[in-house]
Amino acid sequence: MIDNWVGYVVGCFVGVIMYRFYWYPLYLSPTCKIPGPPIDHFLLGNVIRLINEEPAEPQFDWAVKYGGIVCYHGIVNKPIISVTDPQLLQKILVNNTYDFPKPSYMISDLKAILGDGILMAEGDAHKRQRKMMNPAFTFTNIKEMVPTIVRVAHQSKEMWKNQIGDNEEKRMIISSFLSKVTLDMIGFVGFKYEFNNITSENELSNAYARIFHQKRTVLNVAVSVLVHYIPWIRKLPLPRNREVRRCIKIIEKFSLKLVKERREFFREGKPIGKDLLSLLVSINENLPEVEKMSDTELQYQIMTFLTAGHETTSSATSWSLYLLAQYPEIQNRLRKELIEAFPDPDFEPTFDEINSLEYLDCVIKESMRIVPPVPIITRTPTRDDVLQEYLVPKNTPIIIPIAAIHKLPTIWGSDADKFIPERWLISNLTSKVNSYTYMPFITGSRSCIGNKLALAEFKILLAVYIRNFKFKRIEGFEVRKRQMIATRPYPAIELIVSKVEV
Template structure:
């Protein structure tokens, strides 16, 4: 009996000692990263993560860069040292030169929602999936998507007009833009009519429950802890139930879409130009070792649904907000649109027409600079590295600060924090920009494969809205950019709207 008690005592003491070492001793006195400058830990449990999650998205990172430099150590869960980098040369090394030596860290929530498609695949799997998917995103294929995008944009315009005609002038644009983006990805991604703008959609409801529901400390904690303690997602909590239901809907819809297209392909009827049809047709021509599995094709759909609608919705929303805050810029854009499309009832641009609008291009680029949908990207080094003269042990989580680069005065001058589309007409600035200091879609072999689709969708949605409506801030209504789960307008994108007369 005594021996059993002694063994249990030694075990408990060992666990306490190990925890003490990992949380109290190793991060501050032994870790090779301890001499890297950065903010002090604020908590034994969450390090500096509470500050990152609770403040406006990206603000802590920018503050740290000003105080500590471009290479910063901060503390993650259980005081684990993390690295933050806002240096273009190091970013090139990590994302471009040696992209497969730096993998994406475990994200249990992300994997549950979109699976191991292009976003989370690594190594040979990623190379194979990327090679197979690239032909679906050619210039010509994107051009053929424009009529579908215009059709949904016109439905969105009609929905806003209905609100105004019913007497509403202060409108919550968050659900409208999100549903429009979902309807667009349904058409261009899978030739499928979600019709979420005009009728209830289980997929729209599922995404709304993830991205627009209240953000509580418990919800953030569950998201972070699930990476370390997977069973925590099985607890019968409301946040877990909501997340589980959303994942189930996404999985079920994706599986159904794949099965429907496979059935058409077997009957020789798969002649559409949506992304899924293109992927299946391409897949059927490849040797076995280069093909995607049925499961991987489902993951691509889950990825397109998530990344293809939420990022565009975020960008379009912030563009409207910035134009409402800067009426002169909004007037300039509308002047260009009126000249290009004199009869607003016949808004039906081609791909080339929408991309020929110079000031629209400036507004889009500036929005993606200061309100990029991905304010940072995260990586983990699979072996020991030396970065910026600092030794970085393998398995260190590394955050690459996209927004910090996009707001760097060294690159963008003293007005780096300001929304100024005209800066993109200045050759002294644009001649010094590269795919390493302006990276709204990341860079290298793991960059966003759908960037051309996203930009086309963004431009068309923004064009039809600004051509038809005037946007102003709602007096007394303040909007901030929340950090979790995505950099969206909080509490929602509310704007005062009026119709542009013919």
């Protein structure tokens, strides 16, 4: 009798598990009607392919095969929707943006590093922060930051020249050095703070290096996948978790120190400059009490600027140099434009001068098309919703694979996978491109608030480097893309660098 009951209980348990994690998601869920690939594993869905390939590569293949809305499956066959259709993107990112927030697992994971700033805020909190911060990112303010950006760019240029010395050329690690350069940049234009990362080590830059230079061990890969399903895994006393927590405490301490110092400067009537933090404190002090940000909220904005601000620009510049090293004829054409515009290698361009260079603009756009700063973003509906004719249940993850959208042949042609800056000079292409087919800084009210500053930094860095150096690829050296805050190279990008004596 007892054996019968045990068998019955075990059978019921197995039946519930099979229904919950196999039959329902694969055959009974409303998402089953959405076209998509078959699962590769009865419990892991399509996860193995997602881990083994670069960000957005599987979603690209599925978009080409199945169309603008696709359903694939994660661990225990959890349905995941991938959207590349422009009309659906408009609904999710613009028309109903606050009905499609970031999923909770992503917020909890990123909030530890970025704080509860504008990048992580949702709903009314985001609207309030965006409204308050927009005046700090006007073209007028960005123009005033350009001389500082130029100074840091030339300082890093001199470092490279000194490293090359009397050699004809030198093999150099590019991407990790550029992380230090852009952290110096955001330090001064963001907070009027001299990090001096490119000339010396410091606690803050080391903290960021440890956070973003994660070793690709089996345990680290497993945690990065499982955190989507088991968020509390980040709280376990694992070595990597402990290291990240130590680094975050350093970033939090530094950010709060800056806020308090700047508030004191303002209240004492001291000149505080035109850096982003000074502008925010000034704007904040003149707001009604109910609209003001607290010190903690301002601290979170600093954490956001520090992390997202330096990571996206260093990543974009690194990938652009890597691409130009693969295509020397494109690199030479860009250098020719730069030398004609700026005969002096120590040129100090204005905002308008750097933006007037047509081919530089094409190279920048094409670099961010081939390797967008953020390859994938994720949203989730706050209630059951309909996308096209398909019902998407509440809380279903919706992937927007920007890197896949940027290479769709229906938009970009049969050579969509090729690095061709000249495509941006073709009028019939620009008629197809809009904010739903090309979105390096996303689009809508959740687009990157600092995109004008990031573009200015990117253009100036690339102009200074290509004007003064030649970059060659290293035979046999390959890198893969990894998504952290931005699209990071793994391993760090290395190139052969030589001076331009003109």
